[in-house]
Amino acid sequence: MKNAEIIAVGSEMLTPTRVDTNSLWLTDRLNALGVEVVAKYVVGDDRGRLAGTIAQSLAASDLVLISGGLGPTEDDVTRDAVALALKREQLFHAPIAEAIEARFIRMNRVMPEINKRQAMVIAGAEILSNDRGTAPGQWIDTGGKVVMVLPGPPHELKSMFERECQPRLENMLPPVVIRTLALRISGMSESELDQTISPIYKKYENPVTTVLAHNGDMQVHFRARCASVDEAEALLSEIREQVDEVLGTRIYSHEGEPLESVVGRKLVASGQTLAVAESATGGALADRITSVAGSSAYFLGGFITYSRALKTLLLGVPLETLQAHGAVSAETAKAMAQGARERSGADWALSITGNAGPSTDGDEAPVGSVFVALAGPEGVEVQHRVWPASDRQRVRAFAGQMALDLLNRNL
Amino acid sequence: MKNAEIIAVGSEMLTPTRVDTNSLWLTDRLNALGVEVVAKYVVGDDRGRLAGTIAQSLAASDLVLISGGLGPTEDDVTRDAVALALKREQLFHAPIAEAIEARFIRMNRVMPEINKRQAMVIAGAEILSNDRGTAPGQWIDTGGKVVMVLPGPPHELKSMFERECQPRLENMLPPVVIRTLALRISGMSESELDQTISPIYKKYENPVTTVLAHNGDMQVHFRARCASVDEAEALLSEIREQVDEVLGTRIYSHEGEPLESVVGRKLVASGQTLAVAESATGGALADRITSVAGSSAYFLGGFITYSRALKTLLLGVPLETLQAHGAVSAETAKAMAQGARERSGADWALSITGNAGPSTDGDEAPVGSVFVALAGPEGVEVQHRVWPASDRQRVRAFAGQMALDLLNRNL
Numbered sequence: 080m081k082n083a084e085i086i087a088v089g090s091e092m093l094t095p096t097r098v099d100t101n102s103l104w105l106t107d108r109l110n111a112l113g114v115e116v117v118a119k120y121v122v123g124d125d126r127g128r129l130a131g132t133i134a135q136s137l138a139a140s141d142l143v144l145i146s147g148g149l150g151p152t153e154d155d156v157t158r159d160a161v162a163l164a165l166k167r168e169q170l171f172h173a174p175i176a177e178a179i180e181a182r183f184i185r186m187n188r189v190m191p192e193i194n195k196r197q198a199m200v201i202a203g204a205e206i207l208s209n210d211r212g213t214a215p216g217q218w219i220d221t222g223g224k225v226v227m228v229l230p231g232p233p234h235e236l237k238s239m240f241e242r243e244c245q246p247r248l249e250n251m252l253p254p255v256v257i258r259t260l261a262l263r264i265s266g267m268s269e270s271e272l273d274q275t276i277s278p279i280y281k282k283y284e285n286p287v288t289t290v291l292a293h294n295g296d297m298q299v300h301f302r303a304r305c306a307s308v309d310e311a312e313a314l315l316s317e318i319r320e321q322v323d324e325v326l327g328t329r330i331y332s333h334e335g336e337p338l339e340s341v342v343g344r345k346l347v348a349s350g351q352t353l354a355v356a357e358s359a360t361g362g363a364l365a366d367r368i369t370s371v372a373g374s375s376a377y378f379l380g381g382f383i384t385y386s387r388a389l390k391t392l393l394l395g396v397p398l399e400t401l402q403a404h405g406a407v408s409a410e411t412a413k414a415m416a417q418g419a420r421e422r423s424g425a426d427w428a429l430s431i432t433g434n435a436g437p438s439t440d441g442d443e444a445p446v447g448s449v450f451v452a453l454a455g456p457e458g459v460e461v462q463h464r465v466w467p468a469s470d471r472q473r474v475r476a477f478a479g480q481m482a483l484d485l486l487n488r489n490l
Numbered sequence: 491m492k493n494a495e496i497i498a499v500g501s502e503m504l505t506p507t508r509v510d511t512n513s514l515w516l517t518d519r520l521n522a523l524g525v526e527v528v529a530k531y532v533v534g535d536d537r538g539r540l541a542g543t544i545a546q547s548l549a550a551s552d553l554v555l556i557s558g559g560l561g562p563t564e565d566d567v568t569r570d571a572v573a574l575a576l577k578r579e580q581l582f583h584a585p586i587a588e589a590i591e592a593r594f595i596r597m598n599r600v601m602p603e604i605n606k607r608q609a610m611v612i613a614g615a616e617i618l619s620n621d622r623g624t625a626p627g628q629w630i631d632t633g634g635k636v637v638m639v640l641p642g643p644p645h646e647l648k649s650m651f652e653r654e655c656q657p658r659l660e661n662m663l664p665p666v667v668i669r670t671l672a673l674r675i676s677g678m679s680e681s682e683l684d685q686t687i688s689p690i691y692k693k694y695e696n697p698v699t700t701v702l703a704h705n706g707d708m709q710v711h712f713r714a715r716c717a718s719v720d721e722a723e724a725l726l727s728e729i730r731e732q733v734d735e736v737l738g739t740r741i742y743s744h745e746g747e748p749l750e751s752v753v754g755r756k757l758v759a760s761g762q763t764l765a766v767a768e769s770a771t772g773g774a775l776a777d778r779i780t781s782v783a784g785s786s787a788y789f790l791g792g793f794i795t796y797s798r799a800l801k802t803l804l805l806g807v808p809l810e811t812l813q814a815h816g817a818v819s820a821e822t823a824k825a826m827a828q829g830a831r832e833r834s835g836a837d838w839a840l841s842i843t844g845n846a847g848p849s850t851d852g853d854e855a856p857v858g859s860v861f862v863a864l865a866g867p868e869g870v871e872v873q874h875r876v877w878p879a880s881d882r883q884r885v886r887a888f889a890g891q892m893a894l895d896l897l898n899r900n901l
Binding site: 091094106107191193357364365366374 | 771776
């Protein structure tokens with residue numbers, strides 16, 4: 080099995096608050112190709128030190144992936160450090176400079192002179208195109224060992240790796256069949272989930288099991304590494320059968336699909352539409368729904384009624400309901416959902432009202448208390464939860480998850 | 491100024507889901523002592539490779555901090571690797587073995603024989619006591635340069651560093667004061683920003699300058715390290731004066747405050763209110779505004795009019811406007827902002843309409859094209875930008891930044 084080392088470049092990643100996340104994504108992709116990551120580095124914008132690290136990594140491992148430090152400024156030392164480590168020259172590549180300039184022109188801007196630096200290429204390197212930014216990457220084969228130079232911004236790096244590096248790596252590595260069963264689960268806590276499934280996954284060394292939890296949304300990945308597709312699929316269906324039995328409908332996807340996509344697919348299939356009315360989440364639910372490309376096919380829009388007055392004005396929540404029960408109540412949630420459904424003309428409407436803290440618009444509901452309602456063709460349903468009131472953003476995220484879960488169970 | 495490198499040991503930290511957080515905490519503590527962290531490493535449980543990394547770090551820097559790999563098993567290679575790198579012997583230290591054994595006895599357990607390995611000490615090392623676990627740490631002074639060997643579990647590492655390392659470091663380091671000027675900037679590209687300010691920051695070795703860019707939002711941090719508070723503050727105000735002159739109103743905060751908070755503070759101060767009307771961003775702008783605790787004081791709510799029909803129904807955008815100019819147009823953006831302002835009763839209303847891709851609800855506007863309008867007491871203003879159409883989420887984020895920037899300039 081081939082070994083890889085990953086070097087992240089940038090002094091900003093040596094501060095107390097920043098973490099290099101590119102290496103996590105790259106590790107996942109490399110593992111899937113059967114490559115093991117044996118060391119990771121974060122090095123500041125220091126040419127000499129970076130060159131030393133690159134040379135050491137290349138001596139020890141087969142693949143060296145370097146991310147970042149490809150910008151146009153003096154601080155961007157990666158190109159120079161690679162040249163130094165490999166003892167190769169850099170050449171000016173006119174077509175790259177032209178492509179960068181064209182990019183600036185498309186944005187109605189003039190290319191600053193310093194951006195020409197981004198057109199310097201190590202002698203003998205293959206150029207890796209960047210379809211998300213100006214800095215091209217480089218693939219340098221040094222007699223069996225490979226140095227990959229990739230941009231730092233994650234969206235640029237991911238696109239480049241997938242389009243340019245993955246096919247080249249697949250070509251040079253022995254075939255390994257990796258299949259992943261990616262379950263997505265809602266409606267239970269991480270420890271409940273782990274207690275439920277650990278008797279199953281502990282029986283197996285292959286597949287490798289990973290449990291991920293994020294704001295009430297859980298994923299379990301079973302990654303099987305086998306010699307053939309048949310073997311991998313047989314192994315995963317053996318696992319799937321056991322897990323389905325203990326988790327049942329709490330699994331909302333077997334294909335790793337996010338809840339907002341599952342819901343969207345179901346709405347498209349039934350030709351139905353959705354609207355939202357948000358108070359505590361202030362747009363976060365609609366943001367999540369519309370993060371799905373193509374959501375305009377079923378999502379009509381929504382109401383963000385942060386103030387009491389707008390709940391009445393835009394959604395027709397009766398003043399008496401607000402006064403008698405408060406803005407954070409089952410009655411208000413129901414009236415919001417019904418109002419949103421009627422006024423938007425959607426088949427379904429979700430509402431969220433709650434107290435994410437710290438202030439409450441004169442309400443008495445405790446921080447962390449959230450009501451979610453769903454108005455549909457057959458009436459309105461409401462759910463209530465109180466989360467430990469520690470974190471405003473977490474309460475908001477949990478509330479959105481709860482709303483989508485409620486809709487999904489009704490579709 | 492002293493330099494440090496941090497090495498985390500453990501193959502489990504080379505998986506796609508685990509991050510080394512000890513180094514973030516250590517960086518914070520070291521920075522506060524005036525020590526700069528110039529490189530970080532994660533190395534698997536491999537004696538030879540780890541020894542190589544330690545030797546390289548010690549050659550390049552003054553302080554080397556190693557965490558993890560001090561357990562009793564074969565996998566725990568840190569002690570051996572340090573001995574190898576420093577070319578020193580290890581000696582059995584009976585009092586440590588006795589202390590570990592006593593700890594087992596207190597927990598009513600018998601010490602496994604392998605735990606004796608944890609009593610091996612590098613020749614010449616000072617022993618660092620561990621009040622949270624079995625593995626002691628080591629402090630090895632090699633003629634001015636120091637290697638610190640620390641346990642991996644964060645609560646053990648933190649306690650040991652605070653009790654044992656910090657006092658030793660304070661003794662050997664000159665007293666230092668650190669002050670940071672954190673600017674936030676909007677309305678220019680990262681390379682424009684760098685070209686504008688680099689003639690200033692390049693004149694100084696102290697403060698250290700860091701430029702961060704995220705979806706059109708930029709930060710510049712100047713970190714001054716001085717012998718006294720007065721000196722640090724004088725230095726930063728000298729920098730501030732020069733930067734203010736070249737950046738002017740593109741600086742929206744001198745205290746590192748995010749744009750949504752700056753806008754919120756201004757609205758509170760003037761007693762004014764805000765509403766939004768979002769199409770392309772689908773709630774993301776309202777989400778960002780309401781992520782600020784206390785935003786209910788000025789944010790009334792908003793309209794997410796994803797479909798054309800809702801633009802007319804909820805905001806009163808004339809059908810003729812949509813037909814003549816399209817949903818993604820200056821005219822629609824203006825009508826949306828005016829409609830949101832009138833129907834919510836807010837003093838200010840921001841609207842966003844654009845094409846974040848990939849589908850367009852029958853519109854002809856190119857992907858990446860965004861119109862932002864602001865309706866206020868003195869009329870309505872509209873701005874237009876086209877971003878490279880590569881990434882839906884980025885177009886949405888840029889559009890939100892553009893909207894908040896427009897509001898901020900008008901407050």
